[in-house]
Every structure is written in C-alpha cells, then in structure tokens.
Amino acid sequence: MTIESALVDGTGLIGTSAALALREKGVTVYLSDIDGRAVRLARELGAGREWAGEEADVAVIAVPPHLVGERLAELQKQGAARTYTDVASVKADPIADAERLGCDLTSYVPGHPLAGRERSGPAAARAELFQGRPWALCPGLRTDAEALRRARELVTLCGATAVTVGAAEHDSAVALVSHAPHLVASAMAASLQGGDDVALSLAGQGLRDVTRIAAGDPLLWQRILSGNAVAVAGVLDRIAADLAVAASALRSGDPAGVTDLLWRGVAGHGRIPGTPGCRDPAGSTGR
Amino acid sequence: MTIESALVDGTGLIGTSAALALREKGVTVYLSDIDGRAVRLARELGAGREWAGEEADVAVIAVPPHLVGERLAELQKQGAARTYTDVASVKADPIADAERLGCDLTSYVPGHPLAGRERSGPAAARAELFQGRPWALCPGLRTDAEALRRARELVTLCGATAVTVGAAEHDSAVALVSHAPHLVASAMAASLQGGDDVALSLAGQGLRDVTRIAAGDPLLWQRILSGNAVAVAGVLDRIAADLAVAASALRSGDPAGVTDLLWRGVAGHGRIPGTPGCRDPAGSTGR
Numbered sequence: 001m002t003i004e005s006a007l008v009d010g011t012g013l014i015g016t017s018a019a020l021a022l023r024e025k026g027v028t029v030y031l032s033d034i035d036g037r038a039v040r041l042a043r044e045l046g047a048g049r050e051w052a053g054e055e056a057d058v059a060v061i062a063v064p065p066h067l068v069g070e071r072l073a074e075l076q077k078q079g080a081a082r083t084y085t086d087v088a089s090v091k092a093d094p095i096a097d098a099e100r101l102g103c104d105l106t107s108y109v110p111g112h113p114l115a116g117r118e119r120s121g122p123a124a125a126r127a128e129l130f131q132g133r134p135w136a137l138c139p140g141l142r143t144d145a146e147a148l149r150r151a152r153e154l155v156t157l158c159g160a161t162a163v164t165v166g167a168a169e170h171d172s173a174v175a176l177v178s179h180a181p182h183l184v185a186s187a188m189a190a191s192l193q194g195g196d197d198v199a200l201s202l203a204g205q206g207l208r209d210v211t212r213i214a215a216g217d218p219l220l221w222q223r224i225l226s227g228n229a230v231a232v233a234g235v236l237d238r239i240a241a242d243l244a245v246a247a248s249a250l251r252s253g254d255p256a257g258v259t260d261l262l263w264r265g266v267a268g269h270g271r272i273p274g275t276p277g278c279r280d281p282a283g284s285t286g287r
Numbered sequence: 288m289t290i291e292s293a294l295v296d297g298t299g300l301i302g303t304s305a306a307l308a309l310r311e312k313g314v315t316v317y318l319s320d321i322d323g324r325a326v327r328l329a330r331e332l333g334a335g336r337e338w339a340g341e342e343a344d345v346a347v348i349a350v351p352p353h354l355v356g357e358r359l360a361e362l363q364k365q366g367a368a369r370t371y372t373d374v375a376s377v378k379a380d381p382i383a384d385a386e387r388l389g390c391d392l393t394s395y396v397p398g399h400p401l402a403g404r405e406r407s408g409p410a411a412a413r414a415e416l417f418q419g420r421p422w423a424l425c426p427g428l429r430t431d432a433e434a435l436r437r438a439r440e441l442v443t444l445c446g447a448t449a450v451t452v453g454a455a456e457h458d459s460a461v462a463l464v465s466h467a468p469h470l471v472a473s474a475m476a477a478s479l480q481g482g483d484d485v486a487l488s489l490a491g492q493g494l495r496d497v498t499r500i501a502a503g504d505p506l507l508w509q510r511i512l513s514g515n516a517v518a519v520a521g522v523l524d525r526i527a528a529d530l531a532v533a534a535s536a537l538r539s540g541d542p543a544g545v546t547d548l549l550w551r552g553v554a555g556h557g558r559i560p561g562t563p564g565c566r567d568p569a570g571s572t573g574r
Contacts, residue, residue, distance in 0.1 A: 114491035134489050165485050173486035176478065181497045183545070184475045186552025187529040188468055191522055193555045198452055199460035202421050203559045204401035209496040210468045214556045215563075218549035222542050229537035235478055236537075240530035242474040247523040250516035255509050258470070262505035265473030268480045269501045272490045276502075 003027055003153050007056040007080055009071055011035075011042035013117060014087045015062030016125035019047035021158040024127050030054055042122040055079055058154055061086040064220060065227045069097025076104055083150040085111040089174060090227035091138045091167040109151035110138040110167060113160055114178065118215035128159065135160035136174075138167040175231035182213055182221060183236060189214035290314055290440050294343040294367055296358055298322075298329035300404060301374045302349030303412035306334035308445040311414050317341055329409040342366055345441055348373040351507060352514045356384025363391055370437040372398040376461060377514035378425045378454040393431040396438035397454060399423040400447055401465065405502040415446065422447035423461075425454040462518035469500055469508060470523060476501035 005028040008019040012033075019029045019042060029048030033039045039050055059081035061071050065088035072084055072094075084107055088094050091110045098108060113135040117124050135155040139148045155162040165173065189211040192200065225232055242261055249257025269275060292315040295306040299320075306316045306329060316335030320326045326337055346368035348358050352375035359371055359381075371394055375381050378397045385395060400422040404411050422442040426435045442449040452460065476498040479487065512519055529548055536544025556562060 114489050116491070116493070133491060136489055163485065163488055165489075169485060170489075173482070173489050176482045176486050177490045177494050180478070181475055181494050183530065183533050183548065184471060185493075185497050186548050187526045187533070188471045189553070189555035190529060190548060190551035191463065191467070191525055191555065192558050193551060194525075195460070195463045195558065198450065198456060199463050200558050201450055201560060202401050202423060202452075202457075202460050203464045204403070204420060206403070206472075206500040207464045207468045208559060208561075209499050210472050211552075211556050211559065212496050213493040214549075214552035216549075216553075218546055218553060221549050222546045225537060225545050226540075226542050229540065233534040233537040236530045236534040238478050238481075239474045240527040240534065242477060243470065243523045243527035243530070246470050246474070247520040247527065250512060250520040250523075253513075253516065255513050258512050259505055259509045261470065261473050261477060262501075262503075262508050264477035264480060265498075265501035266476070266503075266505060268476035268478065269498050271479050271482065271487050272495060272498065273488060274495075 003057045003150060003157060005030065005054070005056040006154070007032065007051055007059040007075075008048065008062060009033070009059060009075060010062035011038045011047065011122050012062060013120045013122070013124050014113065014129075015060060016042045016045065016047050016122040017127065017129035018060050018062065018087070018158055020045065020125055020127035021130060023048060025157045027157065030056055038122050042125070045122060045125065047122070047125070053078065056081045058083045058085065058150055060154070064088070064223050065090050065094055066223055068094035069101050069103065072098050072103050072108060073101040076107070082107065083147040084108045085151045085154065087111055087113055089178065089224045091136075091170045093227045095138070095140065095167050105140060105142040106144040107147050109143055109147050111151060111155070112136040112138075112170065112174070113158070115160070116216075118213060120217050120220065130158040130160040133160050134163045136163050136165055136170050138165060138170050140167070171228050172231045175228050176235050179225055179228055179232045180235035180239065182216065183225070183232070184239060185211050185214040290344045290437060290444060292317065292341070292343040293441070294319065294338055294346040294362075295335065295349060296320070296346060296362060297349035298325045298334065298409050299349060300407045300409070300411050301400065302347060303329045303332065303334050303409040304414065304416035305347055305349065305374070305445055307332065307412055307414035308417060310335060312444045314444065317343055325409050329412070332409060332412065334409070334412070340365065343368045345370045345372065345437055347441070351375070351510050352377050352381055353510055355381035356388050356390065359385050359390050359395060360388040363394070369394065370434040371395045372438045372441065374398055374400055376465065376511045378457045380514045382425075382427065382454055392427060392429040394434050396430055396434050397425040398438060398442070399425075399457065399461070400445070402447070403503075405500060407504050407507065417445040417447040420447050421450045423450050423452055423457050425452060425457050427454070458515050459518045462515050463522050466512055466515055466519045467522035467526065469503065470512070470519070471526060472498050472501040
C-alpha cells in the first residue's frame with residue numbers, strides 16, 4: 001500500500017464517507033472544508049483530523065462540480081498532495097476548468113464514485129457507501145501512470161470497483177444511467193402533488209422505489225445536470241416520446257403500443273449488471 | 288375470528304401469498320387454478336389443499352382483471368363461499384363485468400392489495416408479502432355489511448391495512464401511484480437498450496430502484512393498463528410534458544426550468560406516507 005495519508009477537501013456526504021472508509025483501512029486522513037462546522041462534524045464522526053497544510057499521498061476533492069477546477073488549482077499551489085482526484089458527477093467541465101486554470105494535469109485523475117444517498121452532509125456519511133459500487137476514473141493523455149495507480153488504490157481502499165473510461169464517454173454514460181433517471185424520478189414524484197390523500201395512502205413499494213432519488217438536493221442536482229445538459233436532454237426526449245406514445249395508445253385502445261414499451265422495458269432492465277437478464281457487460285461479476 | 292376457511296382461486300404470486308399468510312393464522316385454505324401445476328406447486332409450498340367443492344367462509348379470486356367477473360359468476364353458481372373478494376389492480380371493469388354477468392353483488396367486496404414482486408407465479412409467493420401494505424376495499428351500494436366485515440378480517444389476517452375507497456376513486460388513485468409509475472419505469476429501462484456496456488457498468492443503486500418494477504410481466508401489465516387506460520394516460524401526459532420541458536430548458540441553458548421540476552419532485556416525494564416530508568395523509572402511521 002502506498003497511500004498512507006489522504007486529504008479530503010469537502011466534508012459532505014461523499015467526502016466524509018470516503019474519509020471514513022479510508023480511516024477503516026488505517027489511512028491518515030486530513031479534512032478541510034470552507035464550512036468549519038462540516039469539518040468539525042466529520043472529525044467528531046471519526047473521519048480524520050483537521051488539515052493544517054500537511055502533504056498527503058492523495059487529495060480527494062469532494063466539492064460541487066463547478067468548484068473542482070478552482071479547488072484543484074488552489075491545492076496544487078499549496079503542494080497539498082502527490083496525486084489529486086475528484087468525485088464530481090460530470091467530468092468534461094471540471095477537466096476543462098482545470099486546463100483553463102493552468103493546473104498540473106499529470107497528477108490529476110478525474111474520478112466519480114457511482115454512489116450516493118438522498119440525504120446530504122457529513123451526518124449522512126457511511127464508511128460502506130462505496131462498497132461494491134462502480135467508481136469511474138477518467139485519466140487523460142497527460143495523466144501520470146503513478147497517479148492513475150494511486151487513484152485506483154484509493155478506489156480499492158474505499159471498497160469500490162474502478163472503471164476506466166474517457167471523460168466524454170463517462171458523461172454520456174452517466175446521462176443515461178444516473179442523470180436522466182434522476183429527472184425521471186423527479187417528474188414521477190412531481191405528479192404526486194396533484195394526488196389526494198387517499199391516493200397517496202395506496203402508495204406501495206414500487207412507487208417508493210421509482211421516486212426515491214427525487215428527494216435529492218435540487219441545488220446540487222441542478223449543477224450536475226447543467227454540467228451535462230445536452231446528453232441528458234437527449235435521453236429525456238426519448239423517454240418523453242415513449243411516454244407520450246404510450247398515453248396515446250392507451251387512449252385509442254391500442255394495447256400493442258403499450259405492450260411494446262413494456263417489453264422494451266424488460267429488455268433494457270435486463271441490461272443492468274446483476275439482473276437476471278444481464279449478460280454481464282464489462283466483465284462485472286453481477287450480484 | 289369468523290374466517291375459518293378460505294378458497295384461493297388462482298394460485299399465482301398474489302393468491303399463493305395470501306394462502307400462505309392465511310395458513311400461518313390457522314385458516315383452512317382450499318386452492319384452485321385452471322393450471323394444475325400451479326395448484327400442485329402451491330400445495331407443496333404449504334399453501335393449502337386442493338379444492339374439492341367445499342364451501343369456504345371467503346373466496347379470494349386471484350386471477351387477471353379481465354377474468355374476475357367470469358370466475359365470480361362461476362364460483363357463486365357453485366356456492367363456493369359466503370363472501371367473495373378479488374385482488375385485481377383495477378376495480379371499475381371487474382365490477383361492471385360482475386353486474387353484466389348477473390353476479391350477486393351483496394356478497395362481493397372488490398379488493399386490491401398494493402403489493403407485488405417483479406417475479407410471478409406460486410414459487411415467488413411469500414406469506415409476508417402484504418405485511419404493513421395498504422389493501423384497498425371497494426364496497427358498492429349493494430354490498431352486505433357482513434361481507435365487508437369479513438373482507439376486512441381477511442385483510443387483517445394477511446397483515447395488511449384496509450383502505451376503503453370507491454371503485455372509481457381507487458382506479459384514478461392507482462393510475463397515479465401504481466400504473467403510471469410502472470410505465471415510467473419501463474420507459475427509463477427501455478432507454479437503457481441504447482447504452483453501451485461501459486455505460487451500463489456505471490449503473491448505481493438509483494437506476495436499479497427507478498427501473499426495478501419494469502421487470503414485471505408485460506402481458507399482465509398490458510391487461511392492467513388497458514383496464515385503467517384513460518386515467519393512466521392523463522398522468523403519463525403530464526410526466527411526458529414535464530420531461531420535455533426539462534430537456535428543452537437544459538438545451539437552452541436555462542437552469543430555472545430544471546430546478547423547478549427538481550423542487551416539485553422533492554415536494555411530491557414528500558407526500559408519500561413514511562417519507563420525512565409527509566404530513567401522514569389518511570391517518571397512516573408512517574414508517
């Protein structure tokens with residue numbers, strides 16, 4: 001193991017969860033955040049000690065996507081770590097910011113753990129948040145091999161599985177598997193505002209599952225979606241069209257129009273790793 | 288307790304689960320199904336014994352919605368039970384069928400447990416399937432008080448909570464909280480067919496939850512949706528419009544259009560009983 005110390009910059013849900021996971025593996029963790037209360041709470045939860053300028057093996061920048069470039073530039077100026085990574089849900093924009101701000105791109109490995117909760121902040125953090133989850137790493141042409149090796153080690157220490165993918169490919173992938181699903185859940189949940197209390201009292205587990213992620217922080221999600229706007233819009237347009245066609249088929253008493261969507265849904269669901277219908281894409285072992 | 292015996296007609300997922308729950312409470316359960324293998328499997332799972340024409344206190348008709356009226360007429364002709372109920376996800380159509388076929392409506396209490404699984408058939412049945420779930424009962428003007436009392440007792444024996452509601456109100460409620468969510472999950476899942484393997488390997492728990500129910504049996508769901516077509520279409524149209532507006536806002540770089548949907552999603556999600564934002568509609572105790 002070459003990661004003996006880590007700086008977690010941004011002690012929200014993701015940063016504090018990573019800090020807790022690293023602490024469990026015996027890594028020395030330094031914590032920093034512009035919000036002093038968030039650092040104190042993370043420290044009290046056992047996530048590490050307050051950062052006082054020590055150089056760490058790796059710095060995990062766990063701030064909203066639009067602030068990643070700026071924090072990377074600042075931390076590199078301070079010589080905070082040997083390797084830098086971030087956890088933002090979009091990758092092309094933060095990388096462009098880093099280039100524009102003249103960051104050293106050899107020591108920076110853009111990253112994104114596919115894990116989260118509907119609640120945010122350090123109090124919601126869990127050491128096991130990343131257990132068994134995919135964690136995208138998007139090294140560029142200039143990324144140093146040693147930096148990539150260290151980023152992979154970080155992912156392993158957090159219990160996740162590294163998936164190496166180009167930044168543009170990452171952003172188009174998460175538009176499909178994460179960002180569009182969030183807005184789909186939001187739209188389904190928003191329609192519940194029009195329901196009466198008896199209707200809501202009939203809610204079962206299906207509705208709860210479909211809408212669970214709609215409880216996420218709107219301001220954070222607005223930033224994520226804005227950073228991946230065109231790709232997300234493309235997915236949403238297809239889904240909106242499918243739903244409009246289904247509505248029209250139902251109205252005109254044409255069952256085939258609905259049955260087609262139901263069957264395509266079964267097939268698409270079967271492509272998720274770990275579901276019965278899945279052929280194990282990308283070598284996943286399934287669950 | 289006045290229910291000492293029950294006939295479960297249709298030993299699929301719902302029927303066999305009810306049979307198992309009733310067996311655990313010491314009720315004598317008779318099983319029947321047009322598919323002899325389904326009855327044998329249910330019997331081997333301990334769900335009861337094969338029906339040989341005995342009169343039961345209550346008959347649970349657990350067949351697809353379009354067959355409920357026909358089975359009710361047949362069972363009443365045979366004098367199968369003192370009280371009859373069904374478990375179909377739509378209520379207006381089966382009730383209309385029952386009237387048309389000249390069924391005795393005094394002994395029939397239309398019902399619908401809000402519970403299910405993505406898998407179907409007796410092998411997927413579980414005694415605890417209904418535990419803590421709502422179970423709609425839709426008595427009509429002619430329903431006998433004693434029949435309603437017995438139907439409520441059945442719901443309680445299965446561990447569910449009875450919600451009494453008119454048939455039309457029920458159908459419009461489940462369009463919102465069950466049927467539209469199914470097609471929304473299907474449309475999201477269907478879009479995954481276009482994703483490459485790397486994209487799918489980045490799937491997290493959020494996507495799994497949003498699409499879980501899309502794995503349900505398309506033929507069963509086509510029947511359910513056809514029986515509640517206009518109400519479901521209305522909900523789908525609103526959701527499709529919300530998604531199209533969000534896509535357009537994302538394309539034109541207008542974050543407010545997306546943020547509005549995200550906030551409405553948070554508010555709508557908070558109306559589901561048991562979520563942190565919920566004011567406990569209809570006296571639910573929440574979970």
